[in-house]
Amino acid sequence: MKRLLNSFSNGDIILRDVPAPAPRSNEVIIKNHYSAISVGTEKMLVDFGKANYLQKAKQQPEKVKQVIDKVKTDGFTTTYNAVKSKLDQPIPLGYSSVGEVIEVGENCTEYKVGDLVISNGSHSEIVAVNKNLVAKVPDGVSLEDAAFTVISSIPLQGIRLLNPEIGDVVVVIGLGLMGLIASQILIANGCTVIGTDMDPNKIEIAKSYGVDAVNVGSGIDIVKYVHEKTGYFGADKVLITASTKSNDPITQSAKMVRQRGKIVLVGVVGLDLDRNLFYEKEITFQVSSSYGPGRYDKNYEEKAIDYPYGFVRWTQNRNFQAILELIKNKKLNFDNLITHKVDFNDATNAYNDLSSNSNVIGAIFKYNHETVNLSDTVKNSINNKNVNAYQSAVIGVIGAGNFTNQTLLPKIDKKYRLKKIASNGGLTASNVSLKHGIEESTSNSETIFSDSEINTVVVTTRHDTHFSFVKKAIESGKSVFVEKPLALTMDELDELDSIASNHHIMVGFNRRYSPLILKMKELLKSTVAPKNINITVNAGSIPKNHWTQDKNIGGGRLIGEACHFIDLAFYIAESKIIDSYVLSMDDNEEKYDTFTIILKFENGSIATINYFATGSKSYPKENIKVSCEEKILEIDNFKTLKGYGFSDFKSLKNRNQDKGHATCINKFLESVSSNKPLISFEDLMLVSRLSIKLDEEMRK
Secondary structure, eight states: OEEEEEOTTTOOEEEEEOOOOOOOTTEEEEEEEEEEEOHHHHHHHHHHHHSOHHHHHHHOHHHHHHHHHHHHHHOHHHHHHHHHHHHTSOEEOOOOEEEEEEEEOTTOTTOOTTOEEEEOOOSBSEEEEEGGGEEEOOTTOOHHHHTTHHHHHHHHHHHHHHOOOTTOEEEEEOOSHHHHHHHHHHHHTTOEEEEEESOHHHHHHHHHTTOEEEEGGGTOOHHHHHHHHTTTSOEEEEEEOOBOSOSHHHHHHHHHEEEEEEEEEOSBOOOOOOHHHHHHHTOEEEEOOTTSTTTTOHHHHTSOOOOOTTTOSOOHHHHHHHHHHHHHTTSSOOTTTEEEEEEGGGHHHHHHHHHHOTTOSEEEEEOOGGGOOOOSEEEOOOOOOOGGGSOSOEEEEEOOSHIIIIIIGGGSOTTSEEEEEEOSSSHHHHHHHHHHTOSEEESOTHHHHHOSSOOEEEEOSOGGGHHHHHHHHHHTTOEEEEOSOSOSSHHHHHHHHHHOTTOOEEEOOGGGGSHHHHHHHHHHTTOOSOOEEEEEEEOOOOOTTSGGGOTTTTOOHIIIIIHHHHHHHHHHHTSOEEEEEEEEOOOTTOOOOOEEEEEEETTSOEEEEEEESSSOTTSOSEEEEEEETTEEEEEETTTEEEEESOSSOOEEEOSSOOOSHHHHHHHHHHTTTTTOOSSOHHHHHHHHHHHHHHHHHHHO
16 A cells, blocks of 8 residues: 655655555554645645754754763764664654545444544555544535544634634634634634735635635734724634744734733744733633644553543544534535645655645545555565575564664674564554565564564564564464563463473573673683672653553563663573562652662672662663672673773773674574574573562562
8 A cells, every 4th residue: 555754854755655554452444535635734844854954953952952861871873873763764644534444443343344434544545543533424524525624623622722702803813724724613603703814815715704814914913903803902812823933923912812811822833922911911822732632642542541521521533523513514614725636646746746835725635446555565676685695594573663673673684584574554664674675564463473484583562562472483483582571471471481492582681792791791700709780770761651651561661671680680690599679769650660679699699770760861871880809890881891900901992882782683593593592491581570570569
């Protein structure tokens, strides 16, 4: 199937064949008939992509600070590669479409195959959308009009925040698509609307709706005009739907609104507020967020947990339904707004024309269903060498996120054959496959297990899927490398324990393969006394609603991340763990992300792991100290190793941070032919079980 993408690195518009998505739980698969183009928003994204690095930085100063912090902790090269990798990933364009349901996932009883629905799906022949972002199209509503439902919900949400009353005078600043839609909704609500713009064509369209439209480009003093029209009281409310870096819209709004009036911003304008204007009139100012309540809430948009109707009357989905009713009842009309219709197959050429055409108000893509390819797998045109020239490992990768793209795949030796990569929606798999020379991309991970050529599976998905993918790899007779953790529960570990004997399994405990750790081990090899191991991890704060913090998805930070350091201490001590303790800091949010683990080993060694999320980003992330026989070794952030008390060693410095990822994955791939594990399954289970046990104790 074809999907329209925008490159953030250079602004190019790409129409690419990507795998058709499969439905996850709470998702609906829709074959698009039309998708509406939000010219302003999408042009802004394209322009950002075309900007150079300096211009991009100026547009997103908050991101610059994040980059500076990352340079301090991870080094310039690592940071540069991460930023470049992010920009190299094209993103889908579009967010307002209409089509026909062709498949439904679990828990989607509200919809059936054949239903006509709107969604916030992108410009794509097929889209997978959570059911909370889908609504049925009522009888009597044209699909062309319905395509604008999600776009229309944006000004509707701004109007809900404005809370207009019948008879209110409302000024709409900016009569582009959003402003013209907002004007019609306000008139339907019984308001008197004064609209402002500089485009004569838009002024005339607004007047046809009953708007008192003013061309501010003609020299009219709009503040004076509004005061004269309102008996010098001022407008009751102002809705800003304009897009400009200028502060003029917000300043004019404050001057033209009445005492204790309200201003709501839907567009993007300069926000250098004049405090005196707002103070003297006690003006209320608010910024509207997208489609309404539920937006950016993962519980709503991913888990499909709705807000109670009695407490949150107008969620984003109920806003969609309200727009469709307005269209059905002829209160919202798009006859004058749809100025351009384009065949989706011509999207690349047409898009550049549309984004630069000032006469465009509303534009739609029309889809030709006769040419849609519903395959879940796409083969890339890659000139790979003869398959017989590769080493024994033939790899299928499941998961195409940042770790896979930025860290793991660049480290895999070119002598191994990367045959296929899978991701849920197919798009990220497509992006990553093209970047790293992988032969095929797919949205169906089952094809990796059924592919007889693939003998090695690499799993880098969310933590709650690790167990099932490892189990399938075992059952299909394939070697498997899984990024930590191995599983999230004791029951899952028990099941793996029962089926994994003599099977080739590796968990990505990469730190034990860092050159500095290996040098540390070499310097300690002659010691016989117990070791005192102290590991400090300045992990950084992650919001409670992040998937890694969800006990059922990410497992929490002890199971999901601190397992690395339990394994590292185990590796350095070279002895079985015989006792363990965990203490966690009191936390009202119950994030369980700041704790101390104490380990006792059979050979008398002890280890302390101080893992905390309360530190500064400017401080190094990881520090490992080992003391033994009047000697001390210290690794600082996997950049330097210093020795104290050694006659023949002082320090070793890496040019770049190296946490052992390359050695870890390539040693595993080398071992595929021999089927000899790098880390015994017994040791993998020991660390995995201990991580789960300590997490359970911490949460009691």
